[in-house]
Amino acid sequence: MRAQEFAPTSADQVWNYVKQIHPADQQGGGFLERLIKQYPEYQLQSVPLSSLVIHDQESDDPDYEPPEDPYGRVQDVDPEYASEVSIHNLDRNPIVVDATGHILDGNHRAWAAAELLGRDTIQAWVPVEQELTEIGNTRIDYQPNRKRKNSLFHTTVDRHWVDVFFDRSFTGTLQITFTVDQNYKSSIQLPQGTVFRIFSTVLQIIKEQLPEYMRKARPPKVSFTAEGGSRVSLYRRMFVPVVTDILGPRWRLTEYPGNQHLFIWEPVKKNKTNPTRPLDNK
Numbered sequence: 001m002r003a004q005e006f007a008p009t010s011a012d013q014v015w016n017y018v019k020q021i022h023p024a025d026q027q028g029g030g031f032l033e034r035l036i037k038q039y040p041e042y043q044l045q046s047v048p049l050s051s052l053v054i055h056d057q058e059s060d061d062p063d064y065e066p067p068e069d070p071y072g073r074v075q076d077v078d079p080e081y082a083s084e085v086s087i088h089n090l091d092r093n094p095i096v097v098d099a100t101g102h103i104l105d106g107n108h109r110a111w112a113a114a115e116l117l118g119r120d121t122i123q124a125w126v127p128v129e130q131e132l133t134e135i136g137n138t139r140i141d142y143q144p145n146r147k148r149k150n151s152l153f154h155t156t157v158d159r160h161w162v163d164v165f166f167d168r169s170f171t172g173t174l175q176i177t178f179t180v181d182q183n184y185k186s187s188i189q190l191p192q193g194t195v196f197r198i199f200s201t202v203l204q205i206i207k208e209q210l211p212e213y214m215r216k217a218r219p220p221k222v223s224f225t226a227e228g229g230s231r232v233s234l235y236r237r238m239f240v241p242v243v244t245d246i247l248g249p250r251w252r253l254t255e256y257p258g259n260q261h262l263f264i265w266e267p268v269k270k271n272k273t274n275p276t277r278p279l280d281n282k
Contacts, residue, residue: 008202011037047124049114052101077111085112090194094123140201158194164205174219178202223264232261
């Protein structure tokens, strides 16, 4: 089956396509399948080669450092093997990439297109970006955890332990945090699909548990932090609208930038005005 016959399509169909163009001993022993299926859907697109991370063979430049593969793979290119890639082969067999431009399948095809065939673009199966409204709406089971200190809820996502904390500071502020495998660092390297499902889980817990917590505990402020960089914009898109909607118009959001970007909500203070005294006509 040619890849052009289905676009956009599911991860299962993309994986079936990959299996058909590779012998059994080049299908990754299940690892490649998991990488491809970390995204639910793909779309066939013409992608600029400059936007992809293409792993080259060893360079003569002593200062050259090959790009690190986020999936821990050794991605050497065999120039002799790549030289067998033709324009017909490129057009017939699109590569598969992840959401960050790393190649899941087709590193030799991409290298040949860029280095041997003079192409600027290449046909690629690209993950379909999920609408943010879908995040947190998928039923994921979680439960209260009384054994771990301060942890209110826990679950496992793709075999990673996720804790979600609703902590009170010494000032009474409710601090919402979460850890993955007991790690607060949001920069830990995980597949994009796993990150999506972890954020979906955390968002679901906030949606379901924060309203009840606000009714019972009545904290004076609500906050969470994000590491600087792209993570701030991700939190702003995902968590801020949900928390703002739960708290309602009587709460105001203020952001404090820094290495740890702080989002904090507090009640809007009412303007106190002196009532007008009636005129004394006596």
